[in-house]
Amino acid sequence: xxxxxxxxxxxxxxxxxxxxxxxxxxxxxxxxxxxxxxxxxxxxxxxxxxxxxxxxxxxxxxxxxxxxxxxxxxxxxxxxxxxxxxxxxxxxxxxxxxxxxxxxxxxxxxxxxxxxxxxxxxxxxxxxxxxxxxxxxxxxxxxxxxxxxxxxxxxxxxxxxxxxxxxxxxxxxxxxxxxxxxxxxxxxxxxxxxxxxxxxxxxxxxxxxxxxxxxxxxxxxxxxxxxxxxxxxxxxxxxxxxxxxxxxxxxxxxxxxxxxxxxxxxxxxxxxxxxxxxxxxxxxxxxx
Ligand code: AMP
Ligand code: ZN
Ligand code: FE
Ligand code: FE
Numbered sequence: 589x590x591x592x593x594x595x596x597x598x599x600x601x602x603x604x605x606x607x608x609x610x611x612x613x614x615x616x617x618x619x620x621x622x623x624x625x626x627x628x629x630x631x632x633x634x635x636x637x638x639x640x641x642x643x644x645x646x647x648x649x650x651x652x653x654x655x656x657x658x659x660x661x662x663x664x665x666x667x668x669x670x671x672x673x674x675x676x677x678x679x680x681x682x683x684x685x686x687x688x689x690x691x692x693x694x695x696x697x698x699x700x701x702x703x704x705x706x707x708x709x710x711x712x713x714x715x716x717x718x719x720x721x722x723x724x725x726x727x728x729x730x731x732x733x734x735x736x737x738x739x740x741x742x743x744x745x746x747x748x749x750x751x752x753x754x755x756x757x758x759x760x761x762x763x764x765x766x767x768x769x770x771x772x773x774x775x776x777x778x779x780x781x782x783x784x785x786x787x788x789x790x791x792x793x794x795x796x797x798x799x800x801x802x803x804x805x806x807x808x809x810x811x812x813x814x815x816x817x818x819x820x821x822x823x824x825x826x827x828x829x830x831x832x833x834x835x836x837x838x839x840x841x842x843x844x845x846x847x848x849x850x851x852x853x854x855x856x857x858x859x860x861x862x863x864x865x866x867x868x869x870x871x872x873x874x875x876x
Pocket of ligand 4: 597
């Protein structure tokens with residue numbers, strides 16, 4: 589049996605492997621298909637898709653959009669998006685501009701805290717892709733201001749920490765809309781980060797998101813407990829959502845985590861991809 593991993597990051601956002609590297613790595617690890625789901629960008633998809641074609645490996649074009657939500661955080665995955673779709677590109681350009689304004693402000697805050705770091709350092713750490721907080725963490729680590737990647741977040745970068753700068757996020761409804769417009773399948777990522785107060789509150793949110801066009805839920809994820817997996821599966825069945833799963837592999841920061849297997853607990857069968865394709869075909873025919 590060959591497995592799949594439907595949540596992966598590359599150097600186009602804050603992952604460590606380039607899109608072609610991750611495709612080759614997935615094939616070498618014996619996977620059957622992957623989705624590349626970088627944060628707020630599709631810049632890695634052309635490369636990833638063409639590497640897949642070259643070596644005969646199935647790559648699903650995806651994205652992970654951060655949406656407005658409290659108290660926790662909401663990420664929406666989009667699978668099978670049309671990377672040339674004008675509305676999608678317009679929305680992503682907007683997010684890039686927002687990040688371009690945010691990043692220098694994080695540098696300023698760190699400098700005010702006495703940290704000797706320039707935007708150039710951070711750009712270098714990003715390897716030319718989109719700049720995010722993990723790249724700041726990497727520089728803080730390299731410059732020995734912190735001992736671990738996690739310490740950089742805890743002391744400086746996480747929400748509420750002294751160098752935190754909020755970023756612009758679309759409302760869930762808007763993100764779902766442009767994913768759907770771009771022929772994508774919108775999926776609620778790792779629902780445990782929503783910090784909902786119990787099952788019924790989560791259910792209420794899912795009902796609203798389904799009305800707004802949500803088509804799936806990421807049930808399998810390394811940080812989900814067995815109880816959470818069971819709850820998310822129940823929601824999927826109840827509201828006719830496709831089930832997806834993935835490791836959210838970035839490369840460095842999540843110790844012991846590997847593509848396809850997570851921390852050893854993940855074995856996601858190819859039928860997840862078939863269900864996703866069936867959902868895509870239904871959507872293309874204008875059905876729910
Ligand atoms: P950004 O998109 O620039 O806000 O960065 C978000 C990324 O930073 C996430 O995808 C995670 O990889 C990482 N991240 C966010 N919060 C934390 C945290 N508290 N600890 C470790 N990593 C985090
Ligand atoms: Zn990330
Ligand atoms: Fe996420
Ligand atoms: Fe992710």
